[in-house]
Amino acid sequence: MRKISNVASDAAEMVEEDATIWDAEFRDSKQRIVAAPDLGAAPVADTHCHLDMLPHPDLAIARAAAHGIGFLVSVVDPTEDPAYTYDGLAAWLQQAEGLLAEWGAATKSAAAGLPRTRIIIGCHPHNAAKYDADVESELIHRMSDSQTAAIGEIGLDYHYDASPRPVQREVFRRQLALAQEHGLPVALHLREAHDDGYAILEQEGWPAAGVLLHCYTLGPNELLPFLERGAQVAFGGTLTFKKADDLRQAAQSVAAGRIMTETDAPFMTPEPLRGTLCGPEHTAFTAARLAEVCCGDDAAGRPAFLATVYANALRFFDR
Numbered sequence: 137m138r139k140i141s142n143v144a145s146d147a148a149e150m151v152e153e154d155a156t157i158w159d160a161e162f163r164d165s166k167q168r169i170v171a172a173p174d175l176g177a178a179p180v181a182d183t184h185c186h187l188d189m190l191p192h193p194d195l196a197i198a199r200a201a202a203h204g205i206g207f208l209v210s211v212v213d214p215t216e217d218p219a220y221t222y223d224g225l226a227a228w229l230q231q232a233e234g235l236l237a238e239w240g241a242a243t244k245s246a247a248a249g250l251p252r253t254r255i256i257i258g259c260h261p262h263n264a265a266k267y268d269a270d271v272e273s274e275l276i277h278r279m280s281d282s283q284t285a286a287i288g289e290i291g292l293d294y295h296y297d298a299s300p301r302p303v304q305r306e307v308f309r310r311q312l313a314l315a316q317e318h319g320l321p322v323a324l325h326l327r328e329a330h331d332d333g334y335a336i337l338e339q340e341g342w343p344a345a346g347v348l349l350h351c352y353t354l355g356p357n358e359l360l361p362f363l364e365r366g367a368q369v370a371f372g373g374t375l376t377f378k379k380a381d382d383l384r385q386a387a388q389s390v391a392a393g394r395i396m397t398e399t400d401a402p403f404m405t406p407e408p409l410r411g412t413l414c415g416p417e418h419t420a421f422t423a424a425r426l427a428e429v430c431c432g433d434d435a436a437g438r439p440a441f442l443a444t445v446y447a448n449a450l451r452f453f454d455r
Contacts, residue, residue, distance in 0.1 A: 156195070159239065160198070160203070160417075162418075164411070165410070170408060170409060172203055173421055173423075174424075177439065178204075178423070178438070178439045179446040180397060180420055180423045180442065181205065181206065182251075182419040183207075183208075183348070183370050183397065184211060184288075184323065184351065185208055185210055185211065186210065187228070194229075195235065196415045197229060197251065198232035198233075199416075200416040200417045202417070205416055205417060205419055206251050207251055207252050207450060209254050209255070209256055209285060209453055210253065210254075211288065211289055212255055212256070212257040214259055215263040215271050216263070218278055221255060229253065232250055251416075256284065256286040256289070256323055257284060257287065258288045258311055258323070259290060261293040261299060261304045261307070262296060262299060264299035264303045264307040264308075272314075275287075275314065276314065276318075279314070280318075284320075285321075285453040286320050286323050287314065287320050287321070287323070288324065288348070289324065289325040290308055291308055291326045291333055292308060292325075293325060295327045296327075305332065308336055309336060309339075312336070312343065313340065321348065322343050322345075323370075324349050324350055325350055342365055342367075346452055347366070348370055348396065349367055349368070351404070352369045352383070354382065355382035356388075358386075359390070360389075363389075363394065368396060369386075370397065370398045371383070372406075373405055373407075374404055375387060375429070376422060376425045377407060387426060387430055388429060394448070395426070396448050397419050397423045397445060399415070399419050400414070401415050402414050406422050406425070408421075409421065426445070
């Protein structure tokens with residue numbers, strides 16, 4: 137089992153090896169089975185998960201497939217152990233296929249198969265103080281890997297301040313420059329730092345391949361400047377939280393062609409499963425709530441909306 141090590145690990149709990157349940161069911165914090173949301177045949181993408189932080193990446197992929205997650209993006213940091221994901225992904229997919237075969241055809245994966253999987257790599261602002269020539273060399277090396285879809289997550293985190301803010305800003309600038317040089321889009325982590333993040337993008341240039349605001353949690357006013365500059369925005373489990381009315385209002389302000397879904401697994405588990413370890417399969421709950429929020433009473437329009445959201449993910453990451 138791989139240890140979850142992140143400044144934000146208070147949002148996740150360790151799962152002991154002998155406590156892991158090897159099936160596809162959703163369970164709440166009391167291990168009661170929870171019905172999956174009915175998305176019909178609508179495809180779903182998890183555009184931001186940390187497979188390397190999950191105790192069993194193969195199980196996570198299999199569960200994602202069983203619940204109709206057709207595309208997922210796993211995040212890697214060059215200051216940590218990028219080889220774990222880059223070298224391990226093929227084996228995880230193979231093992232996940234075996235699990236699906238054991239579970240049988242009573243899953244959405246019977247028709248859809250395993251999710252297509254891509255990797256993004258970037259020095260998280262928490263780790264900015266570790267960024268040096270060797271880290272940059274590793275980052276550049278991995279950027280040329282065919283599995284790499286974007287640079288991320290990169291940006292600023294003024295909530296934890298795990299690295300000094302001037303260092304965060306400098307490392308953010310450097311990675312934006314690399315994205316520009318290599319023609320890759322970027323996935324941004326901005327926490328309590330949207331003004332500074334926006335200012336740096338204005339100074340350094342918005343990567344032509346695209347900019348995605350990962351894990352957006354604020355209201356519509358803070359989002360507007362990024363939308364005006366053509367950014368995409370991804371919503372995760374926070375959208376389902378009871379007190380997230382401002383965030384749901386922000387989602388309603390975004391055109392369908394600019395929205396994506398994600399989990400940030402193992403963090404930010406959506407309702408009604410809060411208190412459990414998040415996996416990419418939980419995107420189904422966020423997607424269902426997002427469709428409710430953005431389509432309102434037009435229930436018949438929700439599958440088409442979700443198909444657009446899914447297409448956005450493929451267009452951005454699956455080049």
